[in-house]
Amino acid sequence: MTGLRLDGLAALRDRTEARLAELVAEAPGAPMTLTNARLVDPAADRVFEGGVVIRDGLIAEVFEGARPGEDCGGRHLAxxxxxxxxxxxxxxxxxxxxxxxxxxxxxxxxxxxxxxxxxxxxxxxxxxxxxxxxxxxxxxxxxxxxxxxxxxxxxxxxxxxxxxxxxxxxxxxxxxxxxxxxxxxxxxxxxxxxxxxxxxxxxxxxxxxxxxxxxxxxxxxxxxxxxxxxxxxxxxxxxxxxxxxxxxxxxxxxxxxxxxxxxxxxxxxxxxxxxxxxxxxxxxxxxxxxxxxxxxxxxxxxxxxxxxxxxxxxxxxxxxxxxxxxxxxxxxxxxxxxxxxxxxxxxxxxxxxxxxxxxxxxxxxxxxxLPALWRALALNPAKLLGLPAGRLEAGAPADLVLFDPDTxxxxxxxxxxxxxxxxxxxxxRMQGRVLATWVGGDRVFTRDAA
The missing domain is CATH 3.20.20.140 (Metal-dependent hydrolases)
Incomplete structure (x- = not known):
């Protein structure tokens, strides 16, 4: 019986620690990392593998390579x-x-x-x-x-x-x-x-x-x-x-x-x-x-x-x-x-x-x-209106779209x-689907798996 109680306490502790981790991740100011993405950067005119760190609704960092975080599955992030x-x-x-x-x-x-x-x-x-x-x-x-x-x-x-x-x-x-x-x-x-x-x-x-x-x-x-x-x-x-x-x-x-x-x-x-x-x-x-x-x-x-x-x-x-x-x-x-x-x-x-x-x-x-297309879809209209959006750079709004151009x-x-x-x-017949969308770092759309 003692062993069963200890096992139950351990399971409860694990669930509590997991929930605390979730609450910390959801807390204001807590960073979120999107990783393993193909980043479409219209300003730099390039597509590269990496990810972004989001904090307080803004892009805090854009990085190349891999880091721990939410896996984008190699899809395009723009x-x-x-x-x-x-x-x-x-x-x-x-x-x-x-x-x-x-x-x-x-x-x-x-x-x-x-x-x-x-x-x-x-x-x-x-x-x-x-x-x-x-x-x-x-x-x-x-x-x-x-x-x-x-x-x-x-x-x-x-x-x-x-x-x-x-x-x-x-x-x-x-x-x-x-x-x-x-x-x-x-x-x-x-x-x-x-x-x-x-x-x-x-x-x-x-x-x-x-x-x-x-x-x-x-x-x-x-x-x-x-x-x-x-x-x-x-x-x-x-x-x-x-x-x-x-x-x-x-x-x-x-x-x-x-x-x-x-x-x-x-x-x-x-x-x-x-x-x-x-x-x-x-x-x-x-x-x-x-x-x-x-x-x-x-x-x-x-x-x-x-x-x-x-x-x-x-x-x-x-x-x-x-x-x-x-x-x-x-x-x-x-x-x-x-x-x-x-x-x-x-x-x-x-x-x-x-x-x-x-x-x-x-x-x-x-x-x-893709970078040229995104200049017309995001960067240029943002510039025209004097907005900080349309960019993948630190300080820009974390307004992002994850998509697969080949679906x-x-x-x-x-x-x-x-x-x-x-x-x-x-x-x-069309090709290319949005998988997720973030506005100010908040996820506002996720496509259901089908």
Whole structure:
């Protein structure tokens, strides 16, 4: 009996010591080590074996080689994605997407920071609506949320918003999500934003030409009988915006470059020393105009899908560093707005959860190495917004994604965590899955073994 009691006490002691070790590991300030990973460092432009030490929500150390810690199984560990241009349905369209569901989709997609658009109902154009958005985001989203605010009141292009007050309230950039038609109003907005050092995100399209269109002009659109717009509309819109940027000196980011014709104008602006950057949608980098051939409305986007020549020009520009940022442009639409004739259906696609596997298509095709891809997904958007994220270095936020770039799967839209399921990648064979995501050192997603 004595021996049995001693054995029981020993077992109890072991369990107690194990629990104490767990409590110490979970205590504030206690370091956590992720080891046996292939680290993707976009700033240093390399992939190497090693790990990171996390303390107080920050990366305390990045090391090469092996150490004791949580084994990442040789999978890739990279900075979390910073996704600029995410649409969330709050306020006004919570039935399409909430901060809770968008945050869950983001975490499952390796997106640790969502930079949200102001095209809500009502628009994010006052400090009060901005404060509401921030409260909702903090209360329900597991990932970081940074809001953009509208450039004009109601996004109607007639009257400038209180840019200074909105900046004080936490707005990181200003956009209407569509072209400001009145050039005089737009110039006034840019002049005021330049004086405050604000970032303006433009949508470079000539709105009169694009109005009513749903496809890119050419023989294919004519065969389909769809109202179409010339790719020239993007170049005209961009040239106007860049002329105003030159006149005002504002910091300007073109949200979605989608045509080859716009790249030359962009290059001239940069050569002239203008403070200009550019982004591209993952859909325009991986799909083309032929994907709308069966009138499937999940492929209806704004701007519309372009030619294969345009797509490849964008991919080459991304590889050359001429396109700075790649985003999902997550735009949830409910079934009722998509289950309509192509011309009448709402444009847009969800993308928070599909951004990474779609972007890895460019890696597997040999167009970009992983560090270059992560510059566009994480480092460059963080730099654009003045964030310390997007880096694997001591002092950076411990916003991380663990992924396997080679895992194959067939995407089933029904499994997406977004409320809306309007993805053009439904039933497509994809390669690359997120295994875990950390935000500020806290694990916010772990993929269940299957």
């Amino acid at each position: 900075p979390g994605i910073v996704d600029i241009g995410v649409k969330v349905g709050e306020p006004g369209e919570r039935h399409k997407e909430s901060f809770r569901t968008a945050g869950a989709a983001a975490a499952a997609g390796g997106v640790t920071t969502m930079v949200t658009r102001p095209d809500t109902l009502p628009a994010i154009d006052t400090p009060e609506t901005l404060e509401f958005l921030q409260r909702r985001a903090v209360a329900t989203s597991p990932v970081n949320v940074l809001p953009m605010a509208a450039l004009t009141k109601g996004r109607d292009g007639r009257e400038m918003t209180e840019i200074g007050f909105l900046m004080d309230g936490g707005a990181v950039a200003f956009m209407d999500g569509r072209a400001v038609r009145d050039t005089r109003i737009f110039q006034r907005c840019l002049t005021y934003a330049a004086g405050l050092g604000a970032l303006v995100v433009g949508h470079p399209q000539e709105s009169h030409l694009t109005e009513g269109s749903c496809a890119t002009s050419g023989q294919f659109a004519s065969q389909l009988g769809l109202p179409a717009v010339s790719p020239l509309a993007e170049r005209i819109g961009l040239e106007r915006d860049l002329a105003l940027v030159e006149a005002t000196g504002v910091r300007y980011h073109a949200d979605q470059i989608s045509t080859a014709g716009a790249l030359a104008a962009l290059a001239r602006a940069r050569a002239a020393g203008l403070k200009v950057t550019a982004g591209a949608s993952i859909h325009h980098l991986t799909l083309n105009e032929f994907d709308i051939g069966d009138y499937r409305t999940f492929f209806k986007l704004r701007p519309p899908l372009r030619s294969e020549d345009d797509r490849m020009a964008l991919v080459e520009a991304l590889a050359a560093g001429e396109i700075d940022v790649v985003g999902s442009f997550h735009t949830p639409q409910d079934e009722e707005e998509k289950r309509l004739p192509f011309e009448e259906a709402a444009p847009g696609a969800v993308g928070l959860e599909t951004l990474l596997p779609a972007a890895l298509q460019l890696y597997h095709a040999g167009h970009l190495a 194959p799967f067939v995407l089933d839209r029904a499994t997406l965590r977004s409320k809306s399921k309007n993805t053009p990648y439904d039933l497509r």
